[in-house]
Amino acid sequence: MMTVHEVSKLAGVSIRTLQYYDKIGLLHPTGYTDAGYRLYDDTDLERLQHILLFRELEFPLKDIKAIINSPDFDRGKALEQQIGLLKLKKEHIENLMNFALGIKMLGVRHMDFKVFDRSKLDEYSRQAKELYGNTLEYKKLQEKTKNRTKEEDNLLADRFMLLFREAGEIRNTDPASPEAQSIVRRIQDFITENLYTCSDEILSGLGKMYSGGGDFTKNIDEYGGEGTAEFVDKAIQIYCEKNEEVE
Incomplete structure (x- = not known):
């Protein structure tokens, strides 16, 4: 038996x-000490484990109580x-992290359209390091970019934007065409x-970001012509859906 302090x-x-769990009938202690302190046995602790797991999954307490x-x-099926x-x-959190990392690193710093204020770019980079400094993707990015100069970064950005200019030339065609998919x-x-492993999930998120409005859409359309960002997004979604079907 364990006291409430030990638990x-x-x-x-x-x-x-x-104490609140006890009050609402979610987790009653098995017994009490002579001094009136709650005591919990192994069954209580197992129940608490399930409660905490459900809480991590953001289940409301009233729903957890009804389930338990x-x-x-x-208990076995619940654990499964x-x-x-x-x-x-x-998986959802990892996808969100990768999506956010794509926005921070690819969408801003490395898609340098030379119209953003430099201080904003530095701030985005700093925030990305704080948020993602321990992630595998960020470490890969740092490894690949650690020896690059600003001139090299700008050259890569220009090379990258040439792809959007190329997309702009066929933006009035079918986004499922071999040219668009290429x-x-x-x-x-x-x-x-040049950056980090771009999975289909990340690519899909980036496509939605490109056509989502704001500076990203504006600058892509300036490079490729109005409608380029939307065209690229459509082509990306088709590309990712086809890959998913193959899998």
Whole structure:
């Protein structure tokens, strides 16, 4: 048996939270000490584990209570479901991180249209390092760019934008055409070769960002002509959907 103080320390949950769980009928202690302190056994701790896992998955307390108190509640099945949901959450977070990293690093710094204020670029770079300094993608990016000069960065940006200019020349054609799909593949290859591994998920997110309005859309359209950003996004989504079908 463990006291409420011991459980609080073990689980990283405040004593007040454990008291509240008891109050609302979510987690009752098995017993009490002579002094009136709550005592928890292994079954209580197992129940607390499920509660905390559901909380990590952002389930409301009233829903957790209904699930755990259900006569059909199966701890084994619940754990399998929690693992599955946590995997989806992990994948979702990783996709968001990669998408944000693409915005920070590719969409701003490396798509240098020479119209952004330099101080903003430096700030984006600083924020990206703080947010993603420990990620594999950021480390790959740092490794590939550590010896580049600003002139080399600008040259790469110009080379990259030539792909959008090329896309602009065929923006009134079918985005599913071999020509359009070839440009998309070269965009993905360029990012992977010069920045970090550009998965289809990242590429899809970047496409939506390019056509999403604001400076990105404006500057791509200035390079390729009005409608280029939207055309590239459509071509990217087709490209990614085809790859998904193949898988």
